[in-house]
Amino acid sequence: MVEINRSSFGLSSGQLFQLFRDGQPHTKAELAELTGLARSTISLRLDPLIELGVISPAAENSSTGGRPSTQLVLNERAFVVAGVDFGASHAVASLADFSGKILASIETKRQISDGPEVCLRWMIAELKHLLAGQGIAEENLLAIGIGLPGPVEHSTGKPASPPIMMGWDAFDVPARVNQDFNAKVLVDNDVNVMALGERYASxxxxxxxxxxxxxxxxxxxxxxxxxxxxxxxxxxxxxxxxxxxxxxxxxxxxxxxxxxxxxxxxxxxxxxxxxxxxxxxxxxxxxxxxxxxxxxxxxxxxxxxxxxxxxxxxxxxxxxxxxxxxxxxxxxxxxxxxxxxxxxxxxxxxxxxxxxxxxxxxxVGKEGGIIGANVMAIDYVLDAETIDSMVNALITK
Amino acid sequence: MVEINRSSFGLSSGQLFQLFRDGQPHTKAELAELTGLARSTISLRLDPLIELGVISPAAENSSTGGRPSTQLVLNERAFVVAGVDFGASHAVASLADFSGKILASIETKRQISDGPEVCLRWMIAELKHLLAGQGIAEENLLAIGIGLPGPVEHSTGKPASPPIMMGWDAFDVPARVNQDFNAKVLVDNDVNVMALGERYASxxxxxxxxxxxxxxxxxxxxxxxxxxxxxxxxxxxxxxxxxxxxxxxxxxxxxxxxxxxxxxxxxxxxxxxxxxxxxxxxxxxxxxxxxxxxxxxxxxxxxxxxxxxxxxxxxxxxxxxxxxxxxxxxxxxxxxxxxxxxxxxxxxxxxxxxxxxxxxxxxVGKEGGIIGANVMAIDYVLDAETIDSMVNALITK
Missing domain, CATH: 3.30.420.40 (ATPase, nucleotide binding domain)
Known part of the structure; x- marks a missing residue:
């Protein structure tokens, strides 16, 4: 069993992975030159990423010809994230790939004052429905970003004395969602989420x-x-x-x-x-x-x-x-x-x-809510620490 | 000539140097293990830092005994920075080491409305005087942080329409100071600098x-x-x-x-x-x-x-x-x-x-101004990019 040192400096798989976030293809030789790492270290770090599927060989580009080394590229469709926007009286649930592209979404009238159990049960059912419709396995949903219409303690995902959200105060949203999905749950108030969405899109x-x-x-x-x-x-x-x-x-x-x-x-x-x-x-x-x-x-x-x-x-x-x-x-x-x-x-x-x-x-208007919720989830998933913990889980399996 | 790749990922000398900012001693063997870098690469990256003097062998610790590998540590006295605080009617100039410790300072009554030429000439003369008093060569002053009582465009170091600073509007403070000191000059308004100082100290x-x-x-x-x-x-x-x-x-x-x-x-x-x-x-x-x-x-x-x-x-x-x-x-x-x-x-x-x-x-009271100005300078000097450019200058010399 190879132990990945999480305190390693600039050299973990997750940190190497950051180089792929530009969307450009890279070869192992190029990465070795760029980082000064030995070719063997590069392979040691990249192989689990390939096994995880977050990077994968680029589609054959026969026109360049004669290049033996494999081009690797970020696999935007390896996994999906979900972005959910709850308003006072509406809700939208969506799935997106790593580029932020919305794959499917569903919108409905819905009262936030129905409380967390009812609202989150709706959300969970709809996300399962959307995943099934896309033919995506539930374990491939890695993170769920949720915007709520009130103050939220982002670090714990618990609403904090929200004025219009009856029954939600201090409710542990991630814990409830994790009863149904083994995914990271990130919660923030809807306006913060819209700010993220507006910036990302515009x-x-x-x-x-x-x-x-x-x-x-x-x-x-x-x-x-x-x-x-x-x-x-x-x-x-x-x-x-x-x-x-x-x-x-x-x-x-x-x-x-x-x-x-x-x-x-x-x-x-x-x-x-x-x-x-x-x-x-x-x-x-x-x-x-x-x-x-x-x-x-x-x-x-x-x-x-x-x-x-x-x-x-x-x-x-x-x-x-x-x-x-x-x-x-x-x-x-x-x-x-x-x-x-x-x-x-x-x-x-x-x-x-x-x-x-x-x-x-x-x-972006109303769309800003789900764009931002997905961006929050994607930023979490593609972060070096998250990728490293996925690699650790793979290696220790 | 060895070319340091500035776009290298987490592995330049400056980035490796960040590990020393905790003030703890490290050995090459330990750094190799921590980073996954080859011992030869570690030496290649550290040797210029030792030659620059920013890291150096730790004082002998004979009590540990029998450990052959050299302990290296951040050399807080390798170079100095200056912190200068101009108020409407006073000014303080100081020198500090990399830990932020003030080595010497001088305070005087002085009108900012005398204009940049008069004020900066005073500052330059006093810094030369303080350096001489400490027996420190002028080229060992690496950065000068300056707080001014008005709005400043931090990226250029130029005051921007300051209401009480006659003659200072758009004056190129770094260019003037660089006529006398080959040091990086960082300028900000005095309240931002005091915020940095209060946070650092308290x-x-x-x-x-x-x-x-x-x-x-x-x-x-x-x-x-x-x-x-x-x-x-x-x-x-x-x-x-x-x-x-x-x-x-x-x-x-x-x-x-x-x-x-x-x-x-x-x-x-x-x-x-x-x-x-x-x-x-x-x-x-x-x-x-x-x-x-x-x-x-x-x-x-x-x-x-x-x-x-x-x-x-x-x-x-x-x-x-x-x-x-x-x-x-x-x-x-x-x-x-x-x-x-x-x-x-x-x-x-x-x-x-x-x-x-x-x-x-x-x-911290009035002290906050010079503490913050020194902190601004130290943060610049110890940054990975600055260290890398010092290393590049050394190697290409």
């Missing part, structure tokens, strides 16, 4: 990005220095309860007063318009009204944009992002919301921080 | 920390996910110009109204107290007045703390730090400033983000 080269979701609630995901920032307790980006100047004494469901969410979320805007006599029942009515150029609706959405902009202008001073992306159902209200955001952010921010700042509507 | 295990300086100006340095966050243009943490609710129409030197700095900086508090008839001329008078329990002074400082707390409560929502450190001259006003900060932050933040949050006075 701004892969941007290292400083704030994604703000404005819908039933208001929250943000922060990518700074190229990393998603979760903070000490995982609540980084939770800006719905920052007090805003127009908030006055408006009471918020969090128990405080004048919070951003209490004045600028979709329910807050609808409540105000209803009080003004407009027949608006839900977010779609509100979006419709702005599209039909109903002036009261446009004014209310624009004011919500200003309130959001007030908080974002502090974020700009603090984080100095290159891009702010606005998503969520309210962002669908045309340019009215973003116009309000821009009005305040550009008025309040220092010139150096705002001169190159982009404030834009989400490009 | 909270080495904390990955999420906000350092706020309250003095003539108000600014912050943000360490999130273990990294100092500079943002897209290097202005991250620049929170002096966030609007606060007590700011009303108070005009700020930035051209805007109601900024935090316009109501809660030392000059703003002094102006207010003078208008109320108190004989307060400067920050020391203000601190004295709070220590003599002059109620108007205490009230004014506490209100400044509340104003700062209003902005910090948004920072808590956004960053979710484990520790907030308050430094700068106003922090010396006993607990009054921090009491105001805590009052608002704990009232306004979500329970999950504030239940384990520490809000404390700076422990």
């Amino acid at each position: 701004y892969p080269d941007v290292d400083h990005l704030i994604f703000l979701k404005a819908a039933t609630g208001i929250g943000s995901g922060i990518i700074s220095g190229g990393q998603l920032q979760r903070g000490a307790q995982g609540t980084a980006g939770d800006i719905g309860h920052v007090r805003v100047s127009s908030g006055g004494g408006v009471s918020c469901h969090c128990g405080n007063f004048g919070c951003l969410e209490a004045v600028a979320s979709a329910p807050a805007i609808i409540k105000k318009l209803v009080a003004d006599g407009l027949p608006i029942r839900n977010s779609s009515d509100l979006i419709d009204a702005t599209k039909r150029a109903k002036v009261e609706a446009i004014q209310a959405v624009r004011q919500a944009g200003r309130d959001i902009g007030e908080v974002l202008s502090t974020c700009v001073s603090l984080i100095n992002p290159a891009v702010i992306v606005i998503g969520g159902s309210l962002a669908s209200a045309g340019e009215h919301l973003i116009a309000g955001v821009r009005e305040v952010v550009y008025a309040r921010s220092m010139p150096l921080a705002s001169e190159n700042l982009l404030i834009v509507q989400s490009k | 909270y080495p295990d904390v990955d999420h920390l906000i350092f706020l300086k309250a003095a003539t100006g108000i600014g912050s340095g943000i360490i999130s996910g273990g990294q100092l966050q500079r943002g897209a243009q290097g202005t991250a943490g620049d929170i002096g110009h966030v609007r606060v609710s007590s700011g009303g129409g108070v005009s700020c030197h930035c051209g805007n109204f109601g900024c935090l700095e316009a109501v809660a900086s030392a000059p703003a508090i002094i102006k207010k107290l003078v208008a109320d008839g108190l004989p307060i001329r400067n920050s020391s008078d203000l601190i004295d007045a709070t220590k003599r329990a002059k109620v108007e002074a205490i009230q004014a400082v506490r209100q400044a703390g509340r104003d700062i707390g209003e902005v910090l409560s948004t920072c808590v929502s956004l960053i979710n730090p484990a520790v907030i450190v308050i430094g700068g001259s106003l922090a010396s006003a006993g607990e009054h400033l921090i009491a105001g900060v805590r009052e608002v932050v704990y009232a306004r933040s979500m329970p999950l983000a504030s239940e384990n949050l520490l809000i404390v006075q700076s422990k």
Whole structure:
């Protein structure tokens, strides 16, 4: 039995594997030259990766001719990951390969307040169904990324006092899912996951990005220095309860007063318009009204944009992002919301921080949730440590 | 001539050198085992490091006895770095070894508004003086970290529209210093540098920390996910110009109204107290007045703390730090400033983000500036890439 030293420096199978993440083919000879490792060491490290199937010989390329050494390449279809996005009243489950390509997905209306047992049982059944449909064995599902509509302690995968998720507080999501799948389970709040998805799909080269979701609630995901920032307790980006100047004494469901969410979320805007006599029942009515150029609706959405902009202008001073992306159902209200955001952010921010700042509507929209959940799972699976533990498991089998 | 492949994977001299940063002795045999590298490769990589002097044989330890292989260890005194802290009206220059130990320092009253030529000429002369005093050759000074009291584009080392630094805008600080020293020059704003120093000296295990300086100006340095966050243009943490609710129409030197700095900086508090008839001329008078329990002074400082707390409560929502450190001259006003900060932050933040949050006075105080400037220089020098380029220079000489 060969023991892979996990503390080895830059030379484990998993670390060697990182070279394949560029998607380019490599030969053993080339890797030996590149790393300075002996050919025998290269084989020792690569052979388990080939046995695992995460790298494999590239398709024959007869045109190059005469090259005897085998080209090896990342096998994007070796295993799959799952990305699941739970909203307050909807859920999407999907499978993706290592390139992030969605292989299959299913979407449904579903209340998060039904609790974890019901919601996760649905998810497990659907993932089994999707795997069967693709002809993929369950043990080939290596990781499941899950976005939930509330604060989550990412390190344990447990929701932390989520306001709208009855029965989920401190529920051990990975433990429950692991009763049915022997896969790594990664959980984060939906807005962090959307930030990952938006960056992956639309701004892969941007290292400083704030994604703000404005819908039933208001929250943000922060990518700074190229990393998603979760903070000490995982609540980084939770800006719905920052007090805003127009908030006055408006009471918020969090128990405080004048919070951003209490004045600028979709329910807050609808409540105000209803009080003004407009027949608006839900977010779609509100979006419709702005599209039909109903002036009261446009004014209310624009004011919500200003309130959001007030908080974002502090974020700009603090984080100095290159891009702010606005998503969520309210962002669908045309340019009215973003116009309000821009009005305040550009008025309040220092010139150096705002001169190159982009404030834009989400490009990926709802898709961002499952893209980000899959990206979270893929980043875990392809990490050197994960690959090394797979290699160790193979060798000690 | 041996060519070191800079793209080599985990195996360059500089990368091998990282193993020595724990300060522990290592033998070649142990490194070969740890890394899987051939003994010959280990020697090939280590010999230039020994020739450079950055690692060297450990002092004889005869008590272990009978061990033939040489113990190698990081040579903390091989080279030195310099840490320089410029304030609005003071400057400190220092030398440190690789462990961050300050070898010598000099402090003086000095106006940053004298401009870069005068200030940097002083700095260069003092560093030469300190080096001579320590008997250290100038070529052994490898990097100089400089903190400046204004925004700096860290990647180029050029101040970016600094409000109080006449003549410094876009001045190429590294180019000027390199006329006299062949050393890497790293420049950042003083508050970022103080954040690095406070963390290094007092909270080495904390990955999420906000350092706020309250003095003539108000600014912050943000360490999130273990990294100092500079943002897209290097202005991250620049929170002096966030609007606060007590700011009303108070005009700020930035051209805007109601900024935090316009109501809660030392000059703003002094102006207010003078208008109320108190004989307060400067920050020391203000601190004295709070220590003599002059109620108007205490009230004014506490209100400044509340104003700062209003902005910090948004920072808590956004960053979710484990520790907030308050430094700068106003922090010396006993607990009054921090009491105001805590009052608002704990009232306004979500329970999950504030239940384990520490809000404390700076422990390192003024020292933080030079500690942080030296840490910035040491981190650069000991980085794998820097060591590799030193090795390349040695080999191609």
